[in-house]
Amino acid sequence: MDKIKVLVVDDHPMVLEGMQAMLSQIDFVQITGLARNAYLAMEDIKTAIPDIVITDINMPEISGVELTAKIKKEYPSVKVIAMSTFNERSLISQMVQQGASGYLLKSASREQIEEAISTVSRNKLYMSLDLELSNKEQDEMSKLPVLTSREKEVLSLIAEGFTNSQIAEKLFVSPYTVDSHRKNLLTKFDVNNTAGLIKLAAKYGLV
Numbered sequence: 001m002d003k004i005k006v007l008v009v010d011d012h013p014m015v016l017e018g019m020q021a022m023l024s025q026i027d028f029v030q031i032t033g034l035a036r037n038a039y040l041a042m043e044d045i046k047t048a049i050p051d052i053v054i055t056d057i058n059m060p061e062i063s064g065v066e067l068t069a070k071i072k073k074e075y076p077s078v079k080v081i082a083m084s085t086f087n088e089r090s091l092i093s094q095m096v097q098q099g100a101s102g103y104l105l106k107s108a109s110r111e112q113i114e115e116a117i118s119t120v121s122r123n124k125l126y127m128s129l130d131l132e133l134s135n136k137e138q139d140e141m142s143k144l145p146v147l148t149s150r151e152k153e154v155l156s157l158i159a160e161g162f163t164n165s166q167i168a169e170k171l172f173v174s175p176y177t178v179d180s181h182r183k184n185l186l187t188k189f190d191v192n193n194t195a196g197l198i199k200l201a202a203k204y205g206l207v
Contacts, residue, residue, distance in 0.1 A: 003030035009041040022110040038062035057084040065094045072099035079120050079194040102126035147190035154181040159207035
C-alpha cells in the first residue's frame with residue numbers, strides 16, 4: 001500500500017516538532033514537509049504534492065481558512081485537516097465551507113491523528129471527538145454548501161441588511177446579477193427566504 005503523504009503547517013516550531021514526532025510513528029504516513037506559514041506551505045505543495053495537508057487555523061498573515069481555500073482551488077485533490085487549540089464551531093464551519101475534510105484539536109493523541117488521516121483519505125469527514133458534535137451537527141456540516149467568493153460577498157451584505165440595488169452599487173454589478181446570486185444562495189442553503197438564509201449562515205459562522 002502506498003504511504004499517505006502529509007504536509008503539516010503551523011507557525012509554532014514546537015507544534016511542528018510534536019506533529020513530526022507523532023506522524024513518524026504512523027507506518028502508513030510519509031511526511032512531505034513542515035511549513036511555518038501559508039507561503040512556505042504553497043511552495044512545499046508545488047515541490048511535492050501531498051495527499052493531506054494538516055494546517056493550523058490561526059496563523060499570522062494568511063489564516064488556515066484562506067490557505068484551505070487556496071489549496072482547494074489550485075490542488076482540488078489535496079485534502080485538508082484543520083487543527084486548532086480553539087473549540088469553536090464557527091471556525092470549523094469556515095474551514096469545512098472552504099473544503100476542509102477534517103478537524104483536530106492540537107491536544108489530539110497519536111491515535112486520533114492516525115484515525116483522522118485514515119478517515120479523510122477514504123473521502124470521509126473526520127471531526128475530533130473532543131468537539132462533542134452531535135451526529136446531526138456533523139451531518140449538517142458535511143452538507144455545508146461551497147460558495148464562490150462573490151456569493152460570500154453578497155451573503156455578507158445581505159446579512160448587513162442591504163437591498164439588491166445597494167449591493168449592486170457596492171459591488172459594481174447589476175441588480176439582476178445580485179438577484180441571481182441571492183437565488184443561488186437560497187438554493188444552496190435549501191431555504192425559502194432571506195431570513196432563513198441569514199439564520200443558517202449565522203449558525204455556521206459564515207456571516
